[in-house]
Amino acid sequence: MKNNVFDTRQLLAFATLARLGSFTRAAQELYLTQGAVSHAIKALEEQAGCRLFERAGRRVALTQSGEQFLRHVEKIMAEMKTARRGLDELSRWGHGRLRLGASTTACQYILPTVLREFKQSFPKCVISIDPGDHARQMEQLLGASIDLALMLEPEGNKELNFVPLFEDEMRFLVAPGHPWAREGRVVREGFAEETLIVYSHTSYTFRLVQDYFRTEDLPLTNILELGSMEAIKELVKIGLGVGMLAPWVARPEIESGALVSLPLGRRKLKRRWGVASLRGRRLSLGEETFVGLCQSVSSEIGGRAVAVA
Template sequence: MRTVLDSRQLLAFSTVARRGSFTLAAKDLYLTQSAVSHAMKALEEELGCRLLDRVGKRVLVTQAGEQFLRHSEKILREMELARTGLDTLTNWGHGRLRVGASTTACQYILPTVLREFKQSFPKCVIKIAPGDHGDQLELLRSNQIDLAIMLEPVGHTEFTFVPLFEDELRFLVAPLHPWAQAGRVDREALAEETLIMYNKTSYTFRLVSEYFRDEKMALVNFIELGSMEAIKELVKIGLGAGVISPWIARAELQSGALVSFALGKRKLKRNWGVVHLRGRRLPLGEETFVGLCRTVTERFGE
């Protein structure tokens, strides 16, 4: 297997060919003439052909050298472009941000965060990958996203979890619902109530199912939807009791369009945060994004 050519030797060769002198090339490269001569000798030995001829005090490029010079200068230009690209990436406002988020986070968290983020990083390329809990973890593992706004991935030690807020899942009903009229949840009639819940394949549905099982509460009649807005609308028309966190329905609860009740004596709480692969050092843009997530969600758990 042939060894990879040394970029320093390519630069030295290109400079000697352009200047026609070992002395002038050494001056341009801040090297000794001996160092440049040794570099050319090593390069010619590696390639197995003569690249330069000395004619008196002049240095001429051989036919093989002319052909190799075209390739060398192309390689050096590509290396310079690569360096320039990296320099641009580190400039304020440039770079990329790949974020994963659940449908709920996409709708209620990301818009405000991204609006603030774009003001600080106007030229940053942003990619959003929506998906549920398991999807986000797989995207992180495969390096398809950098960060994910999601519920805490309990038991997954390969990730770092940066906490944002804690919320509680509760029953939400319309003002004319019997529970709202009575001011309490009728536990005896709970099995007959239609519950309107988030997607059956979601992590949240699993949490609610486990809670009901542990509390010896029946989960028999339910409607599953993939949109929190749709859940709220069905609850408003009295089709059943939704299982939602209050921060998702803050406006409806404040206006009285919906009424909230605890699921039971034991609260069902969840931890939201930003997740990334453990050991990754977050660049400035990602650190800024996490900070904005904290600011935007600081009152969500209230």
């Protein structure tokens, strides 16, 4: 079966010979022998199925077919130069792209510090961030539409690589005037009457909360769900319910006394945060730098998580 794909080296020889009109000069420019250039043109003409040059002594001129073919070859060579420039740009320090997936919590409390430092090392890197819940991040990673995801550790997924960053603990947050705050503990006898303010029911965290209370045999009868950590904190402050958040998200409010953090019970509900990527995929320099910065920033968050718990 005839191969219809042209060799790029033959195309380069053709374009050079067409421009210079001399095998000798074309060979000199390409650092080849005249015989090598002649062989490339002969092979190209055989593949094209027509004569591309008319020979007149030492000079050569394009045939009508050659003139038409040259227009296409010039476009191909221009595209190849553009592609090479693009690859050269990507290989230079500070260039490239970084496609991130992150939960809304990560977007608000972790990413700003990480990306501020990242841009100092990679000022021309094009960064895109797709906020989404746990399931969406998993889907995007497996579909290769994002490179890295700042997320909670997925359960039993062998297709992803997960670099742990820090561990936090889900706790109750109440207003200072709440009976639990005055008691200094959670009074389980009145738990069923409390309104539990939690993050969106579509989130992975909500599923962890459900599983926890199911195991503890505690009813979740009154639930108010919100898609904003800040909104949860504000509603708890005015006494509309009991919030469930990781304390590091509410550190200023806890330290100022605007909110009180209490453990769920003797058994803790812990989560592990990290950076996930597709297993077997080699990370670029920019991606490795991003993971390293996440580890650096998260070590401080992890310390805060323990301190305010």
